[in-house]
Amino acid sequence: MTSPTASERRARLAEEQERARGCPRCAALVAHRTTVVFGxxxxxxxxxxxxxxxxxxxxRQGLPLVGGAGRLLTExxxxxxxxxxxxxxxxxxKCRPPDNRDPLPEELAHCRPYLHAQLELVRPKVVxxxxxxxxxxxxxxxxxxxxxxxxxxxxxxxxRTVRLLPLDHPSAALYARPAMDRLRADVARIPALLALPAPEQVAPVPTDAAPAPPAPAAEPDPVAGPEQLGLF
Incomplete structure (x- = not known):
């Protein structure tokens, strides 16, 4: 099977966005949301x-990371x-939880296909x-x-197999100098990660499998072997 072209991937991503905008899977979120924030x-x-x-x-705006946190991210x-x-x-x-509570496991499960589609169609090297x-x-x-x-x-x-880089959330960094310092230092690592070759793609673990949690492969070993995550 041939890989989809860039234009085909863009079209499929747009289709996923339209599908998400009408998503009825989580009754509490559907009743509460103004719009679906796809990406x-x-x-x-x-x-x-x-x-x-x-x-x-x-x-309100239908866009991720706006306001002060969004401005900091842009900076x-x-x-x-x-x-x-x-x-x-x-x-x-993809929807705002009522009262800004944490997402529920079943809500995340319902949204998982949308995130997986974004990873498959955007094909990032670094997440x-x-x-x-x-x-x-x-x-x-x-x-x-x-x-x-x-x-x-x-x-x-x-x-998708990627290089995953955990960062502080910009909203937390706005109000805590230590978090701001960490975030700036960690963001500064991104160009070097993007300059590395894309990781070798590995077949994902089936979602009904239960592998033991993998040990993290911390940098500076940029070519550490891929770990499998079947949890999300």
Whole structure:
């Protein structure tokens, strides 16, 4: 089977976005949301950023990472020579949870196909998780952001093997100088990761399998073997 062309991948991503906009899977989220926040940016980006879920501003505008956190993200990307339009930004949950509560496991399960489709169709080399929730979810591990921030690993997430880089969430960095310093230092690692060859693609673990959690392969070993993640 031949790989889809860039234009075919863009068309399929647009189809997934339209499908998500009418998603009825989570009754509480459907009743509460203003709009579905699918994602935004370059559909051919080498860098994909994943946060937890939309907040009030994102829900109103239909775009991920807006407001002060979005402005900080844009500034940090500018600092490493990337424009916001050159990356792809999304969230693990596509609808704002009521009262900004944490996403429920069944809600994340319902949204999983959309994130997997984004990974498959954008084909990023590097995925940066923003904040503890997204980091724990995509790593399949309870370690918090303070423990693993800035430690790049090769991971298979659904259909795509990537270099995963945990980052503090920009909203947390706005109010805590230590988090801001960590975030700036960790974002500065992104260009070197993007300059590396894309990791070898590995067949994903079936979602009904239960492999033992893999040991993280921390940088500076940029060619550590891929780990399998069947948890998300």
């Amino acid at each position: 935004a940016g370059d559909p051919d980006a080498d860098l994909l950023l994943v946060a937890e879920s939309p907040g009030p501003g994102e829900d 940090l990307l500018d600092g490493i020579g990337l424009r916001r339009e050159e990356v792809y930004v999304t969230t693990a949950l 940066a998780t923003l904040g503890s929730f997204a980091t724990k979810l995509l790593r399949g591990d309870p370690a918090g952001i303070k423990e693993v921030h800035g430690r790049a690993e090769v991971r298979t997430i659904g259909p």
